[in-house]
Amino acid sequence: IMPRTSSVAKQHFTLVKCYLTWTARLCLLQFNYLAFQNSAMVLFALLLLHLIILPTAARECTPMAETNIFKRPNFCKPFLPYSDTISTNIFGPPSEEVKLRLLDTYKNIPCKNIAKFVICTLFYPACFPNFEQQVLYPCIENCQEAVAHCSPTLIKLGYAWPEELKCEKHNLKSNATKHTSLIDGEQLCLNMPEAFRNNDPLPTPAPPEPPKPGCPKPIRTHAGLGYNFRNVKNCGKPCDLQLEKSYYDFLHYWIGAWSGLCCIATIITVATFLLDMDRFRYPERPIIFIAGCYILISACYLLGFIFGNKHSCSSSDNLYQNHTLKVVIHGEKHVACTLMFVALYFFTMASNIWWVVLSITWFLSAGLKWGHEAIEAKSMMFHAFAWAVPSVQTIAVVFVGAIDGDELSGTCYTGLSNPVHMQLFVLIPTAAYLAIGVFFLLAGFVALCKIRTIIKDSGTKTKKLEMLMIRIGIFSIFYLIPACGLLACHMYELRYRDKINDSWFSKICGTNLALKRSEECVPVQIDESFTAPNFNVLLARYFTSLVVGITSGFWIWSHKTIIAWHNALIRVFCCQNPARFEENHAQNMHKLKHPPMMTPAYV
The missing domain is CATH 1.10.287 (Helix Hairpins)
Known part of the structure; x- marks a missing residue:
């Protein structure tokens, strides 16, 4: 930075310059009034006067002590060896909070001090109030040096030089221009002092801390409702922005088609049972109850198909009602969403438990040689177990308020916004039910194989027994593969949920008009492979949620x-x-x- 003259010389120079400036302006007005009576010429003269005054009035210096940069711990303090800055810099007029948040984003860049000097002087340029608000930005050579030093290191860490700080985006000056003082009227630049340079070899850099996410105004929610998006409290997940419209439409009809087929197939299965109840005795009767559960499950998806996301998204919880952007519902305050969740979650868990009951009854019949009457005598216990346990699970979810809207299907479920809820209420129970069912199923198959060997050795025909084993095996495959597939889809989404939310939300922050005008849309590093949910996983999730109901009719195909x-x-x-x-x-x-x-x- 060029050295300043003494304060007395500055004051004298300023007084003389002001006197000469205003004398010239008054003379110009008097000349215009006497020489030009035409109104157009007078207006032209006033415009010229405005252009003369504007450069000195547009920029006002602000003492550093009045900015938050010096009120909080910040890495920029050592790199700002001047006392004044301007409130409006080359990035526009963002608030002090936004500036500090951006600085927090870049503070751990593992580069030499030249990078920190460039970042700080771009955000807080030098301003000299005694020289017509002269503003100084970093020299372009410093900016280019910072990029050259830092870019290779950042690339190794999977990052890039911040878009806002690219040298070519700003009209930076060169330090090659010779200046003898600050009063020659030319735009100078800040050259990093040698005392700030750090020429030591760089240590192995640690990955920079991720930026702290904010919550734009359009998706802020009232406090106390339990909303949490990207680990930001009182922030809702924006609705209708996860996928492009063509993908939304395809997924919408995909869910509608499979839910319709599931509903028809399960109704036929249950109706066939009602026509001839004596035909479906234990141990295969739980298949009918599984089909009955899927009638209600498919009905929930059909309601979502008919009404769209009317019951899974809402703007009534938004803090700023003047914004039209809807957020995905969370909590038990919305009656329609809560009722849909109760039906969907209760019958999903009940179908899993009836699968356990089915495997147990097969084991009792094949392994322990129980007859139909003996197993049917325990039917009340089976019903109590199959309906009471899902009731307790459902009440627990409602009590905790862990209900989430699913804007893709128009339904409501749990664990879609909170990984703990997903693990506690979905993954662990489902995995436990599947494991218990598989255990008893394999035990029953082993027993059937032993019985088949004994019957065959005695010379009796085993065709009926073999047909029973084939039917049990086929139905088990039809149930286990979709159930395991659904569990895998939930685990995939749980693992990559945060990365997907950060990437796609950062992407829409720059494209959605309602969001990108908000200061809280802080850009983060985007992983292009996660800018949207995996569409194939979404298709598989909804398919496996419904196909079991369709295959349950396999048992009545005769x-x-x-x-x-x-x-x-x-x-x-x-x-x-x-x-x-x-x-x-x-x-x-x-x-x-x-x-x-x-x-x-x-x-």
Whole structure:
């Protein structure tokens, strides 16, 4: 920085300059009044006077002591060897809080002091009030040196030189221009003093701390509602911004199609059971209750398909009601969302427990040789277990207020915004139910294999037993693969949720008009592979949530189902005697199994 003249000389020079300036201005006004009576010329003269006054009035120096930069601990203090700055710098007029937050973002850049000097002097340039508010920014050579030193190190850490601090974006001056004083009217630049330079070899740099996220005004919520987005309290997750519209539309119809098929398949399964209840006895009767659970599960998704995210997103909890941006619902205050959560979560957990009951009854039948009557005698205990445990789980979630809207499906569930809730209320119970079911299922299969060996050695046919084992195996595969797939989808989203939220939110901060005008949209390093949720994982999650209901109908796929439905229809429409139909059907089946022998044409 060029040395200043003495304070007395500065004052004398300022007084003389002001006297000459105002004398010239008064003369100009008098000349305009006498020589030009035309109003247009007078206006031109006033405009010229305004342009003369403007440069000195536009920029006002502010003492450093009045800024927050010197009121808080900050790494910039040693690099600002001057007492005044300006409130409006090359980045525009952001508040002091925003400046400090940006400085916190860059304070741990593992580079030499030249980088810190450039950053600090760009944010807080020097201002000299005694020389017509002369403002000094860092020299372009210093900026280029900082970029050259820091860029390779930052690239190794997966970062890049901040976009706001790129040298070519700002009209920085060169220190090659020779200046003899600060009063020659030319724009100078700040050259880093040698005392600040640190030429020692750089130690192994540590990764810089991530910037502290803020919450833009459009998505701020009232306190006490439990909202938390990107570890910022009282901040809601913006709705309708996770995916592009084409992806939203495809996912919307994807969920609608599978929920419709699931609803139809499960209704047919339960209706078939009601037509002939004696046909579905234990140990396979829990399959019917699994299908019944999926009727309600698919109904929730169908409601989400019909109403969109009307019940999973809302703006009523927003702190600033003048903003139209909706946030994803959190908590139990919204009745429609809470009711949808209760139905979806309760019957999802109940279906998992009925799977456990199914595997236990198979084990009792195959391993311990229990008969249908003995197992059915325990049915009240099975029902108490299958309905009471999900009730306790559901009440616990509502009590904690861990209900989250799902803007993609239009439903409400738990654990979508809080990883602890996801682990406690979804992952751990689901994994436990699957593990218990698989244990008893394998034990039952081992017992069936032993029984098959004994029967086969005795010379008895084992076809019916083998068919039972095949049907049990196929249904188990149809249930286990989707259930494990859904569990894997939840685990994937849990692992990458924070990274996805940070990346896609930083991306929309620069594109969404309602958000990018907010000072709290602090840019962070974006991982391009996580700027949106993995679309294939989303498709798999909703598919595996519904396909079990469709495959539950596998157990009723037989000619007995056709007979049961035909009998029901003819009872309704009185078309034919049901007993006569069963007799004819039995005769036809016998003919198919035992066709008549062909006799030779000539004997």
